[in-house]
Amino acid sequence: MATISSVSSSLILASPVRKVQEQSTAPAATDPSIQAAAVAAGGSLPSMQPPVISPPVWKTRSSDPITSLMTINYGSPSIFSRFDGLGAAALQRLGTDPGNFSQSVSRSGSGAQTAYRISLNITLADSVTVKVSLESTGDSLALEIKSSGKLSVAERNALSRLADGFQNAIDGMTDASKLDFSGLLQYDHSLLSSIDLQATVQNGSVAVQTQSFHADDKTRSFSSDGPDGKVNIAVDLRQLAAIGNAQQRKAGMDAYLKQFDEAGVHGHANAGTLATFKAAFKQMIGAGTTATAFSTRPVNLSETDHAILTGLPDFSASMTDTPVASNPMRQNEVDTFAYQVSQDTGINDYGHGNRSISQKQHAHLEASFHEPLSADASLALDNSKQSQNYYFKHVSEDSISDTEISYNNGMLAHASTTQSTTGTTLVLKYVMGMLTEETRTPFANNTKKEYK
Template sequence: MTTLSSLNLAAPLVPTPRSDSVNPAVAVDGDARRMVALSPSAIVTIPSASSITVLETYTPEGTLSAAMPTVSWASDNRDAVTLRMAGNYAAQTMAGRFAGLGSALLDRFRTTGSDYSQTVSVGSAGVGGIGRSSQQPAGQIGLTVRTASGVTVEIALGSEDGGLSVSIKSSGALSESERNALAKLSEGFQQAIDGLGAVPPKLDLSGLTQSDTSVLASVSFEYSITGAGNADVSASYSQDSAARSLSVTSAAGTMSVKVDTSHSALWGTNAQRAASVASYLQQFDHANSRGHGNATLMSMFEDGFAQMNESYGTPSAEVLPGTGYGPGLQQSAQAMLTGLADFSASITDASASPNPMRPGEIDAFSYQVSQTTQLEGSRFEGKISQSQRSHLVASYHQALKGGAKPALTSLRSSQNYDYVRIDDSGESAVQLAMERGALAHASLRQTSDRSTRHLKYERGVLTSDLATPEETSRSTELLSLLEPLIDKGDAARNSAEWQQALSRVHRMILLNASK
């Protein structure tokens, strides 16, 4: 007796006579049925392939082959956020999944002022109805805002295993001014998300840094993409009335910027800040070029530094020590400072060891820059000292000809390259003193210490080892540059000549470690 067994173990088949009304995929013709009844052996005529309906079978993972994924919603809503999620959850990139979602959530809160959550889950049918993880990258985004009245609003976006979730909740009712201030973060929140989700990632925090600190006491933004390999990136930004802090980690390396905004007396005019930021960006470019740093990470570093120093909000009534006698003293002192709030910033590239014959030779890049200011005295007499510092440590390989990266292998014939080590530092320090309503002392001291070690290898043999130190130091009496104009009354009149002199002094005091 011949026995027919289905490959679908979940539904075994037994060949029994069936009427002509059954599914043609399993029916046999009349002659075959009669032969089954008359003979201990069975002869079955298989229908043509075109008439077969494929039975459902399970994959080794326990899911139905050819089964459509199941989509489940936590809430049966038809609001704008749900519609946005419905259009986003199937996107192949995290940028696509979070596109427009942050702003949509804040826009809804502006209108309703109520808490909200929604989730869409995606799975596939399996044995016992259990789905399997899609092993896709995961993303988590958060925005926490605390208002001046003490109310905390938390916004969360998440994507995991092909699903998408959002929520917003408030610890209390918001006033109209607070809701308006929060609504103004809508575009900035989405810009920050879109920038970090771009390829390569970018920083666009300007919409968050410009929040109204008189209404929103603090703003905190978190972003994390994991499980995406080299596309993994995490970022954190926070600000309140006294400080701003940014950190970013990616496959390219890490960077951080911290700004102390607690002393508004240090904040210069828009023109002074813009000039100082532009000068620093030139310094960053020079350091990156000299040390062969990662261009993408440095671009993010520059964007973060510029955005965090573009504007600090509304200043307090604080003035620089010793400048209370008149605007001329305030202008003089401010011109000899950067106009920026004190800060510290650093960037470190992911290191590499590209030479198998000399694994101790590391390609690396690390750069730090900072400003610190000390204020002593009262409104009518006082001292000010401000110091700007930078430090670059880098090392890299380059081909003997052309300066490109060499293709280094374990073969001696590939070992033709230069290995360069750099250690640079620079400082610009200003000392000011105001006595009895006059500028009594103003000096500038700038130093630069640059060290370059150049090792040359030919067929794996060190043929040259050259160290080149460079040291410079100069001091300038700034008071002598301004006294003639002060004596002539240009300072009191705030003449064009006086403003030009202040601009020249301001350019002189800016850090320039490349000289």
């Protein structure tokens, strides 16, 4: 069954990935992978084989494992599935051969094409950098491994242990609702300083979609920019004392994901962008959190503290849908969705059992959308008056949660959470294309909970 590549819900139709084991039986003599293998190994094509109009050209004739895998993958009609196994193979190679490596295969094509590029940059603790680059187009496939300095045996082993994590990240980025950076987040902090991964889909000179991942000891981030919208997640790992146990983190994660779903329904978010946002949030906030716990925690918080706090690291995140003018008769009525959410935790230890903790959470929603006049009516806006029966709504909403905890001489002195929601909803009602009603409704809600 054909699948739509994740890199965007509106991009290229991709065939299923071909696995290596599927090539165990000899394909037809005209299979491009057979032709490529013969050229790569320095052999000649069988004389009975029909002439190849445009034979593949290899940068280097070789039979090494990476070239052999590229030979198989080059036969795939999908530019995305050609990276199958190549990311892992590149880092595994560094475990046995630390030298630079470059290989490519191509045949003459027809001008501008869609290109898919992956770039992995790893900075080691001694500032040496290692870069793995992959590129696939309709006519070419290339891989390059470069190191700025000599790698020790321990460093090479640390890099090769990331092989599966790198491949899982590549595979996940082709379906942005199934992002998987968990393996890369489990890097050896004593030997590696930071990891950066970028995926780009480019059509000619225009970048259609970009995805970027970063991780170091203090921060993590993910961003995506494509046809459906934009997603940004930035995580601050400096307040490790506020991070709870697995159960507390799960409860905090579930609460945020529920909040995102409610905002998506309330503001009519694009389903694809919201799925990417939630997947990225779970990966950046939840995955590998315990791997950062090697740092010395400045304060040992109590079970009471963790029960009140979210248990999650601080962050700032946002998602923005690409605006859509869905009503051809009123182009100024644009469907939009923009959502920002953040958490910031402050811990002050004054000694002798005296300390204060504050955790602030803020969410802002700005959205506009069209709805039918009744739940059983359909919305099909076009240039006819008969289609112009609808509500056009604009929602602006702010939600703030402020938690404060203080201790005097080791005893809990005060603990509370104040929550407030404020905003405005504007509703325009149209009947047969005529504005018949306009309603602006402000709303506010405040609650406070004291803990003892």
